[in-house]
Amino acid sequence: AQTVTQSQPEMSVQEAETVTLSCTYDTSESDYYLFWYKQPPSRQMILVIRQEAYKQQNATENRFSVNFQKAAKSFSLKISDSQLGDAAMYFCAYRSAHLTSKSTFGDGTTLTVKP
Amino acid sequence: ETGVTQSPTHLIKTRGQQVTLRCSSQSGHNTVSWYQQALGQGPQFIFQYYREEENGRGNFPPRFSGLQFPNYSSELNVNALELDDSALYLCASRAVEGGAGYTFGSGTRLTVV
Numbered sequence: 275a276q277t278v279t280q281s282q283p284e285m286s287v288q289e290a291e292t293v294t295l296s297c298t299y300d301t302s303e304s305d306y307y308l309f310w311y312k313q314p315p316s317r318q319m320i321l322v323i324r325q326e327a328y329k330q331q332n333a334t335e336n337r338f339s340v341n342f343q344k345a346a347k348s349f350s351l352k353i354s355d356s357q358l359g360d361a362a363m364y365f366c367a368y369r370s371a372h373l374t375s376k377s378t379f380g381d382g383t384t385l386t387v388k389p
Numbered sequence: 390e391t392g393v394t395q396s397p398t399h400l401i402k403t404r405g406q407q408v409t410l411r412c413s414s415q416s417g418h419n420t421v422s423w424y425q426q427a428l429g430q431g432p433q434f435i436f437q438y439y440r441e442e443e444n445g446r447g448n449f450p451p452r453f454s455g456l457q458f459p460n461y462s463s464e465l466n467v468n469a470l471e472l473d474d475s476a477l478y479l480c481a482s483r484a485v486e487g488g489a490g491y492t493f494g495s496g497t498r499l500t501v502v
């Protein structure tokens with residue numbers, strides 16, 4: 275079974291600085307997707323960024339980028355120029371490339387942004 | 390796009406009762422998944438429906454059941470409620486095709502007393 279591990283329960287960053295959230299996963303498959311989701315205190319989970327395992331290029335979405343290391347099964351999220359609105363719980367998730375696969379989530383990292 | 394809507398927002402039930410949670414998936418999303426999220430933890434997969442049939446289940450007992458309807462709506466039913474069922478229940482939908490992530494609803498906060 276696939277597992278997702280987020281080893282940092284809590285992280286904090288100064289506004290306008292950069293922070294990196296860590297995620298590792300375990301799988302025997304070669305084709306899959308990885309995601310970072312954000313859950314603000316209002317609780318609706320939203321997709322931040324996704325990575326396809328067959329792509330070597332790291333995904334980027336504005337201030338959010340990932341460092342995908344397939345061999346190491348590592349998938350970290352970098353948030354640049356942190357803003358107060360980035361404060362939330364961040365979840366890393368894995369999904370097999372099979373069409374109807376479910377997603378497996380880590381336990382999350384709570385990010386605090388200090389003004 | 391209409392997004393994913395869940396009802397009710399909050400619910401308080403007594404141990405032993407039954408509850409039905411509802412979800413309206415985003416138009417065009419043919420897969421819906423339900424997750425249970427305890428406070429401070431990641432979502433745990435309950436089950437998934439595709440084309441109105443269950444096609445995946447997590448480590449939850451049979452008293453957790455569901456339905457998916459042709460109009461993109463779905464239900465999560467829980468019988469014989471236990472105190473440990475208190476959690477946030479999330480509905481998430483996506484199109485099967487492609488590698489898109491989920492669109493989540495805001496969740497239903499269930500408290501069992």
